[in-house]
Amino acid sequence: xxxxxxxxxxxxxxxxxxxxxxxxxxxxxxxxxxxxxxxxxxxxxxxxxxxxxxxxxxxxxxxxxxxxxxxxxxxxxxxxxxxxxxxxxxxxxxxxxxxxxxxxxxxxxxxxxxxxxxxxxxxxxxxxxxxxxxxxxxxxxxxxxxxxxxxxxxxxxxxxxxxxxxxxxxxxxxxxxxxxxxxxxxxxxxxxxxxxxxxxxxxxxxxxxxxxxxxxxxxxxxxxxxxxxxxxxxxxxxxxxxxxxxxxxxxxxxxxxxxxxxxxxxxxxxxxxxxxxxxxxxxxxxxxxxxxxxxxxxxxxxxxxxxxxxxxxxxxxxxxxxxxxxxxxxxxxxxxxxxxxxxxxxxxxxxxxxxxxxxxxxxxxxxxxxxxxxxxxxxxxxxxxxxxxxxxxxxxxxxxxxxxxxxxxxxxxxxxxxxxxxxxxxxxxxxxxxxxxxxxxxxxxxxxxxxxxxxxxxxxxxxxxxxxxxxxxxxxxxxxxxxxxxxxxxxxxxxxxxxxxxxxxxxxxxxxxxxxxxxxxxxxxxxxxxxxxxxxxxxxxxxxxxxxxxxxxxxxxxxxxxxxxxxxxxxxxxxxxxxxxxxxxxxxxxxxxxxxxxxxxxxxxxxxxxxxxxxxxxxxxx
Numbered sequence: 001x002x003x004x005x006x007x008x009x010x011x012x013x014x015x016x017x018x019x020x021x022x023x024x025x026x027x028x029x030x031x032x033x034x035x036x037x038x039x040x041x042x043x044x045x046x047x048x049x050x051x052x053x054x055x056x057x058x059x060x061x062x063x064x065x066x067x068x069x070x071x072x073x074x075x076x077x078x079x080x081x082x083x084x085x086x087x088x089x090x091x092x093x094x095x096x097x098x099x100x101x102x103x104x105x106x107x108x109x110x111x112x113x114x115x116x117x118x119x120x121x122x123x124x125x126x127x128x129x130x131x132x133x134x135x136x137x138x139x140x141x142x143x144x145x146x147x148x149x150x151x152x153x154x155x156x157x158x159x160x161x162x163x164x165x166x167x168x169x170x171x172x173x174x175x176x177x178x179x180x181x182x183x184x185x186x187x188x189x190x191x192x193x194x195x196x197x198x199x200x201x202x203x204x205x206x207x208x209x210x211x212x213x214x215x216x217x218x219x220x221x222x223x224x225x226x227x228x229x230x231x232x233x234x235x236x237x238x239x240x241x242x243x244x245x246x247x248x249x250x251x252x253x254x255x256x257x258x259x260x261x262x263x264x265x266x267x268x269x270x271x272x273x274x275x276x277x278x279x280x281x282x283x284x285x286x287x288x289x290x291x292x293x294x295x296x297x298x299x300x301x302x303x304x305x306x307x308x309x310x311x312x313x314x315x316x317x318x319x320x321x322x323x324x325x326x327x328x329x330x331x332x333x334x335x336x337x338x339x340x341x342x343x344x345x346x347x348x349x350x351x352x353x354x355x356x357x358x359x360x361x362x363x364x365x366x367x368x369x370x371x372x373x374x375x376x377x378x379x380x381x382x383x384x385x386x387x388x389x390x391x392x393x394x395x396x397x398x399x400x401x402x403x404x405x406x407x408x409x410x411x412x413x414x415x416x417x418x419x420x421x422x423x424x425x426x427x428x429x430x431x432x433x434x435x436x437x438x439x440x441x442x443x444x445x446x447x448x449x450x451x452x453x454x455x456x457x458x459x460x461x462x463x464x465x466x467x468x469x470x471x472x473x474x475x476x477x478x479x480x481x482x483x484x485x486x487x488x489x490x491x492x493x494x495x496x497x498x499x500x501x502x503x504x505x506x507x508x509x510x511x512x513x514x515x516x517x518x519x520x521x522x523x524x525x526x527x528x529x530x531x532x533x534x535x536x537x538x539x540x541x542x543x544x545x546x547x548x549x550x551x552x553x554x555x556x557x558x559x560x561x562x563x564x565x566x567x568x569x570x571x572x573x574x575x576x577x578x579x580x581x582x583x584x585x586x587x588x589x590x591x592x593x594x595x596x597x598x599x600x601x602x603x604x605x606x607x608x609x610x611x612x613x614x615x616x617x618x619x620x621x622x
Contacts, residue, residue, distance in 0.1 A: 456481015
């Protein structure tokens with residue numbers, strides 16, 4: 001018997017997914033005759049409305065001997081979320097069609113409770129064209145490459161590590177504090193030196209972790225937004241990096257850390273490094289209004305309780321002008337050559353601030369890119385006591401897509417394909433199409449364990465830093481991890497969005513959590529098999545237009561096998577992934593009989609023979 005409703009099938013709901021304002025959506029439900037429905041209604045509620053509205057469905061005949069068809073149209077007219085289900089009037093009382101699990105899709109129940117989501121975004125919302133079809137590369141500047149040029153560093157409160165291949169400092173100091181004050185001296189000129197390597201990798205965008213003056217190696221404790229950290233080089237070095245990257249078709253985006261500053265900064269100046277000014281030392285400081293003092297000077301709001309990271313009031317007019325003004329920080333670095341911003345802890349930034357930031361960015365360059373750090377489904381995320389508006393066309397272009405990351409890694413580690421596909425499809429259903437094409441799809445970041453460690457290593461299970469520092473994969477674990485890493489990367493590069501490689505993932509770097517996920521790039525010790533794999537995937541993205549902004553079709557997801565199709569008007573690609581430890585035989589969909597397997601699997605035009613723990617892709621030109 002057919003399912004009553006499937007929000008992800010255009011037979012039931014057209015168009016599929018998020019819609020622009022005032023877009024009519026056609027709904028169709030299939031009702032078993034045995035229910036004996038006399039009347040059917042679409043039940044819809046706008047996110048912020050108290051009352052539901054009810055749209056009458058029209059009886060449109062029979063689907064088969066046992067099933068009736070009911071249909072209606074509804075056009076959401078306000079940006080935001082809508083929730084919907086269906087109500088049936090039967091001779092036995094009210095019945096409701098509501099979401100089920102991945103296996104049942106929908107079900108008929110005697111009471112309401114669960115609903116489907118419609119995301120309605122701003123009419124005319126567009127995202128930048130240049131990220132589409134490309135590859136992003138994330139660099140933690142201190143650990144990517146040292147140019148060899150010694151800097152004149154006046155500060156003495158840091159430790160220089162001369163062994164490029166050593167572990168970062170991980171033990172607390174004599175005061176029991178982790179100061180992150182050890183440096184390997186990676187710099188901007190070092191990145192410029194490696195642009196040819198990145199170009200061969202297919203990289204079209206470099207995302208830099210913070211480069212502003214700061215006193216930790218991660219630089220999320222901003223000391224001065226307007227200056228490049230002297231250990232990294234100079235403003236001219238940044239301009240040169242952007243200019244040389246541009247010659248190779250590579251854009252650069254910066255990390256914007258605007259929810260807090262460092263306590264050791266020109267703005268707060270707790271340690272006195274910047275003389276007698278700063279909010280901590282002078283109530284008349286121009287920066288005093290940026291911060292919330294409960295009792296000046298020592299009792300102030302700080303990010304997650306870290307006294308070294310005093311929180312900023314982002315709606316303060318002075319702070320907004322400093323960051324988003326015509327001559328503010330946002331535009332300063334764009335005028336130096338950057339192509340956009342990644343916003344740290346975007347879910348902790350108020351709507352008002354992000355809307356002003358978007359105006360500043362897009363006024364300077366309409367094609368600039370804004371991506372936010374959000375760990376959950378960003379379409380229905382709640383923070384600041386309200387539903388967030390990240391993806392509705394007035395704030396972000398994209399978000400860091402941790403939902404896809406979890407789905408990919410969990411599938412490769414053993415979770416049934418049905419669950420991975422359900423996670424993938426939820427994002428594709430909930431996110432606006434302009435966002436989907438530029439989603440930042442990472443497998444690792446500076447905030448997570450390295451993907452290779454997740455896939456091949458022993459689970460962390462909350463073990464301490466000492467265990468993490470001394471635990472590496474053995475040869476068998478590493479070989480298994482590399483196989484799974486290739487599988488995961490192939491999914492990362494072919495799902496909707498913009499794959500982002502965390503520096504060194506392509507070279508086989510491993511590591512548990514901070515700071516072990518932030519070791520130096522292993523120049524001269526790379527895993528060339530993985531590098532070549534990523535180069536191949538980069539060339540595939542460049543050549544196959546279906547991967548740029550093509551539609552997504554869930555072809556198969558069961559047990560340890562998952563497959564999907566991407567297609568546009570010019571090409572189609574069938575992607576199949578097997579996490580089985582034995583060979584499997586697959587019948588590809590119709591239309592691929594003359595396609596040549598990209599990765600060398602045996603294929604006779606009818607049967608595709610997939611090796612253990614591997615993937616294959618068939619491409620056809622339309």
